Amino acid sequence: MQKSLESVTEIINAHQDEFYDYLRLDSVSTQNLSILPTVAYVKDMIERTGGETRILDDLGGNPVVYAYFKAGPEGNAEKTVLFYNHYDVQPEDPVDEWETPPFEPTVVDGKLYCRGVTDNKANLVIRLYAIEHLLNTEEGLPCNVKFLIEGEEENGSPNLNAYIEKYADLFESDGCIWEFGGKNENEQFVIETGVKGMAYFDLFVESADVDIHSSLGAVVDNAAWRLTHALASLRDKDNKVLVDGFYDDIKPPSSSALKAVHERTVSQKKISDIYGLKHPFITDKLDWTAEEALAFYPTMTICGLLSGYTEEGTKTVLPRKASAKLDCRLVPGQDPKKIEQLIRQHLDRNGFSDVELVLLKGQKAFRSDIDDPFVQTVRKSAEEIYGGPDNVVLSPTNAGTGPMYSFGQHLGIPVASSGCGHAEGKAHAPNESVRLKDFEEGTLHMVKFLQQFKDA
Ligand SMILES: [Zn+2]
CATH class of the missing domain: 3.30.70.360 (Alpha-Beta Plaits)
Structure with a gap:
């Protein structure tokens, strides 16, 4: 573990310029900015790490980057994980409210600020660093790794379903690691398995x-x-x-999904304080709890x-x-x-x-089977990195929306998130950030996950 940490830290430091230049690309999909240069940049980062790439652009919209890394000789070539990420970002408005230049990566008090850093550029980079670390080990890569990196997520992914449907064979895999994720307001690592x-x-x-x-x-x-x-x-x-x-x-949730949700507590007080709520939760008058409402209603x-x-x-x-x-x-x-x-x-x-x-x-909504070995491997590997079961939360359905349904429908695979975000990461808002510590831990989680997924 200590050795992994040292190696991961070295990789992160060695590629800092490359990462910062990636962040400087203002790939705002709604304004159609810097899309093709960003695609070229992502392709280069993957190829520099040792992967093959293919740019898919025959179905309209911003290009989708496909990438492939083959399992090493000691790895399990029967296992393939798919990473879903996006290279586009939200507009930086309102610019006046930024405390640092929006597209200039700036570190203040252990946090790296830049538009698009938590959503979603750092999450792509930690996966590549984990792969690089494993490629440098004697065992090599433990399984096959594929990427689907799209450029319209911040615009509602209007063309993603068509690409997944047409290229279902190319993206065939045993499970998908979703693009977002990270720590909640209680510093627990949250794994989302549905939207x-x-x-x-x-x-x-x-x-x-x-x-x-x-x-x-x-x-x-x-x-x-x-x-x-x-x-x-x-x-x-x-x-x-x-x-x-x-x-x-x-569709009623499975008993495991219900159990996972009942183990959580959503603090009405905390949420009321954050937003200055003037009324009690609407669930106070409904037949289901706040926790159930967020996940299942x-x-x-x-x-x-x-x-x-x-x-x-x-x-x-x-x-x-x-x-x-x-x-x-x-x-x-x-x-x-x-x-x-x-x-x-x-x-x-x-x-x-x-x-x-x-x-x-x-x-449409999507919910993975949380008992699936893929989901359980994400959870177990996270528990080893983030300090045990109390620090890891399995969430059957995120209360937000995303294009997960296409992955379930066309690829038939479970989905689970892993990311290096934090509760105050301010995705979509001014002063977006990741904490450098989370960045490092997120990379370690990806290393651990890939190692355990090999035999899962
Ligand atoms: Zn976003």
């Missing part, structure tokens, strides 16, 4: 061709009222979704509302149109298109057929 899905909607109502003097409110209905009544019909005061059939297709959230006059002072106007953004985080078993149909039927049945509903984005 929620998403159905994201626009709602529109129009009640006239022009805005009208509000005196006519005596006889004329208005778009803002129509929309708020329609929205209010979707969820009751106790926070239960009232759409018929909304909860029907939920779908949500319905009004993300935005727009109508009428919203500036200072008064303007007595009857708005002619209103719109809202609505997201539903889905769980395994639920289909975004079916959810759209159910909400449509609900609106029609309740007298809101004039409310237009448009599904903007649909993504």
Whole structure:
């Protein structure tokens, strides 16, 4: 272990310039910045480490980088792990709130700051360093390693499913290490083995061709009222979704997944303090706990509302149109298109057929079998690096959304996360960082995992 640590530290130090230049590439996918230079850079880093690469770009969107490292002579050539990562990053806005230049890697108090460092460039690099370390040992690489590195994750991965479907043979493997992960607010290492899905909607109502003097409110209905009544019909005061059939297709979690979730405690107090919450958790009035809600239940959230006059002072106007953004985080078993149909039927049945509903984005949820040997190997190897079972949390489903479903559907493999993030890593926000200690430990975890996966 000590030897691994020394070797890993040497590798990290030796490649610092290379890593920093990777961070300096402002590969913002939503603004289409530096995409091709970043692809070329990633390809070079992999080939420098000893892997083969192939750039996949025949299905549109930003190129997908495929990489392959063959198991060494002492390794198990029957075993293949797939690493899923992304080379694109979020925009750096708001620039004023950065304390260091967003695309200039800067170390302050043991933390490395840069846009894209925790999400997701450091996680790619720790995997490459682990491989380099193992290639330098007498035993060589313990198993085959493949990479799928995409460039549109921060843009909702619109083309990823097509690439995985077409290139399913190329990406064939026994399990996938997901791109994110790291320590929670209690300094425990969290392994996520699933994600929620998403159905994201626009709602529109129009009640006239022009805005009208509000005196006519005596006889004329208005778009803002129509929309708020329609929205209010979707969820009751106790926070239960009232759409018929909304909860029907939920696939019940396995007993192991339930057990894993029941072992966790989500602190209402801590979360209330972090966000300055003015109300208790909505689960206080529901039939399931906060822990269960985050892992196993779908949500319905009004993300935005727009109508009428919203500036200072008064303007007595009857708005002619209103719109809202609505997201539903889905769980395994639920289909975004079916959810759209159910909400449509609900609106029609309740007298809101004039409310237009448009599904903007649909993504199914995914949950791995947490008893799968692949997942258990990620857990066991993490326990050795992070100080035992108390410091490692297995989370069956992350409350957020990602393109995991495609991996399950087309490759039929379990997925588990491992990353070097920390609770205050500020992904997507100004002053994004990783802690250098986590960076080193994350590399060691990847070394340990690959060693144990060989015989798992
Ligand atoms: Zn991200």
